[in-house]
Amino acid sequence: MSGRTASQVIRCKAAVAWEAGKPLVIEEVEVAPPQAMEVRVRILFTALCHSDVYFWEAKGQTPLFPRIFGHEAAGIVESVGEGVTDLKPGDHVLPLFTGECKECSHCKSEESNLCTLLRVNTDRGVMLNDGKSRFSIRGQPIHHFLGTSTFSEYTVIHAGCVAKINPNAPLDKVCVISCGVSTGLGATLNVAKPKKGSTVAIFGLGAIGLAAAEGARIAGASRIIGVDRNPMRFLEAKKFGVTEFVNPKDYEKPVQQVIAEMTDGGVDRSVECTGSVDAMISAFECVHDGWGVAVIVGLPSKDDIFKTHPMNLLHERTLKGTFFGNFKPRSGIPTVVERYMNKELEVEKFITHEVPFSEINKSFELMLKGEGIRCLIRMDA
Numbered sequence: 001m002s003g004r005t006a007s008q009v010i011r012c013k014a015a016v017a018w019e020a021g022k023p024l025v026i027e028e029v030e031v032a033p034p035q036a037m038e039v040r041v042r043i044l045f046t047a048l049c050h051s052d053v054y055f056w057e058a059k060g061q062t063p064l065f066p067r068i069f070g071h072e073a074a075g076i077v078e079s080v081g082e083g084v085t086d087l088k089p090g091d092h093v094l095p096l097f098t099g100e101c102k103e104c105s106h107c108k109s110e111e112s113n114l115c116t117l118l119r120v121n122t123d124r125g126v127m128l129n130d131g132k133s134r135f136s137i138r139g140q141p142i143h144h145f146l147g148t149s150t151f152s153e154y155t156v157i158h159a160g161c162v163a164k165i166n167p168n169a170p171l172d173k174v175c176v177i178s179c180g181v182s183t184g185l186g187a188t189l190n191v192a193k194p195k196k197g198s199t200v201a202i203f204g205l206g207a208i209g210l211a212a213a214e215g216a217r218i219a220g221a222s223r224i225i226g227v228d229r230n231p232m233r234f235l236e237a238k239k240f241g242v243t244e245f246v247n248p249k250d251y252e253k254p255v256q257q258v259i260a261e262m263t264d265g266g267v268d269r270s271v272e273c274t275g276s277v278d279a280m281i282s283a284f285e286c287v288h289d290g291w292g293v294a295v296i297v298g299l300p301s302k303d304d305i306f307k308t309h310p311m312n313l314l315h316e317r318t319l320k321g322t323f324f325g326n327f328k329p330r331s332g333i334p335t336v337v338e339r340y341m342n343k344e345l346e347v348e349k350f351i352t353h354e355v356p357f358s359e360i361n362k363s364f365e366l367m368l369k370g371e372g373i374r375c376l377i378r379m380d381a
Contacts, residue, residue, distance in 0.1 A: 006079035006089070007033045010040070014135065014152035015360045016142060018066045020058035023361045024151065029068075029142060031154045032134040034081035038127065039159050040134075041093060045175040046073035046150040046377045047351075048363040050206070051097075055122060055145065056364070064125045067143040068135055070150030071097040072374075074175035077162075084159045092167045094178040094337075097146040098323070099160035100330040113328045118160045120146060128158060151360065153379055163333040169341055176207075176350050176374050177336050183297065184211025184273060185336065185345070186325015189219060192269040192295045196220035199267040201259055202242065203283045204274035205233040207350060207373050208297060210240045212271040217241030218344060225267065227255060227279075230370070239349050248282075256286035263288070270294045277304040284308055289315040296321045350374045 010031045015024040034040045052069040055061065077091040087093070099118025106112040117128075125143030126133050134156035135142040135149065149155045165174065184207070192215075194200050200216040202209050205228040216224045217240065226234065226242040234245045244262070248255040260266045266288035272280050275298035284294040285308060294317065300306075313319070327333055339345040352372035355362045363375035 009033065010078075010154050012153035013357070014068050014142075015070075015357070016066050016137070017056055017069055020056065020063050020065065024069075024364075026358060026360075027137055029152060030136045031152065031156060032136075034079060034084075034134075034156050035127070035129045036082040037084060037159050038081040038129060038156050039084060039087055039162055040078045040154055040156050041075040041095060041162070042078045042154055043073050043075040043095075043150050043152065043379050045075075045172045045379065046070050047176055047374045048072075048367055048377065049179050050367065051179075052145075053364060053367050062123050064123065064143050066140075067125060067145050068149040068152050068155075069145045070152070071095065071146045071148040072176060072179040073148070073150035074171035074178065075150075078154060080159070087159055087162060087164060091164050092169065092171065094163045094165055094174065094333060095148040095150055095155070095157050096161045096163055096178055096329040096333065097148055098329055099147070099158060100328050101160045102330070107328070113324060113326055113332070115160070115329075118147075118158060122146065127156065160330065163330050165334050165337045166341055169337050172376060172378070173347050173351070174337050174340060175376070176347055177333065177340065180207040180374070181211045181214075181347060181350060182327050182333055182336050183325045184208040184271070185215040186327045186332075187271050187273070187295050187297045187322045188212045188215025188269075190326040191320050191322045192271055192293055194219045194221050194269040197222045198269060199223040199225070199263050201225040201227060201267045201270040201283065201286055203227045203270065203272040203279045204298065205230075205237045205242070206273065209271070209273035210237060210350065210373060212273055212297070213237065213240040213242050214345065216269075223263070225259060225262070227259075227282075232370075236373070254282065254285075256282045259286040265289070266292055268292060272296050272298055274298045275300055277301075277306060280306055281308055284317065284319050285312060287317050289317060291316065293318045293320060351376050354378065
């Protein structure tokens, strides 16, 4: 198809959010050709991530509508714009909500993945190249989301926000690697770095927390303690290597004290995946003095303040933050796909539901009810 459609406007279906909190509407949209340093991708599979729901509800941030959401996906490059040299039509790719220009100081640093040019911007609904949208309906521009907008059969993405992956990888499985799985997995393997036989506490057993637990399992942790206020999550978490569970609601003392008592002074590593500042403080204070490392993954509310006694730091505990699991998007994410292909990483267990694109609103209902981990959306159905 790419030969016929390159440089042409493509008409296709997209799920459009016309206003906050209202069901998405399947519409015919026009998708403009990619401009300089852009690629147009045919999306085959996408999944619903909590970030999509958060911005669709628009309760805590700038509302931007009409908009095409979606950022956890897999597809095939249809055409490329001027200046794109490392991607070509037919390449299998994962779109990414953050990018890697490979030229800025962050991209050139071995220690950072926070690209200056392509760092995530939730308020931007247009392309960097010209400040315009590539989506329209009867002449009306439709806003982009996170530079990806994968709830469309075709989308246009900056070439620096696309990871080329092994063409043999099943796209209906590896699509979940493009956001949540990599974030949690990398928080453990790249940042917390637990040694074989160590103890790890995971705060929050949603998709990212389970991916963090999966990282601890891969690293060979001897004990993986899952902390969550929803006891329904504990059964599922066993599949991801979690060995013990703590529900903070079951205790009258702080959960960090409970964990310290369970582990002879604290865990070796902790990973916080909730966004609750109280959980962040607990995750830091539950690690062992002398060598404990706590990693913060969850996004706090804008007015949150992290408070702990400085002695917790002086007693040689380390507090770290991470963005996207410290993976450089274009060069790091293909390696996660290879972990799956080598059977080190299991991604099938993250996908608990599946719906056709025509029933995309069902995936929102499932997430709002807290059912399942990831809902796969098949674009061709």
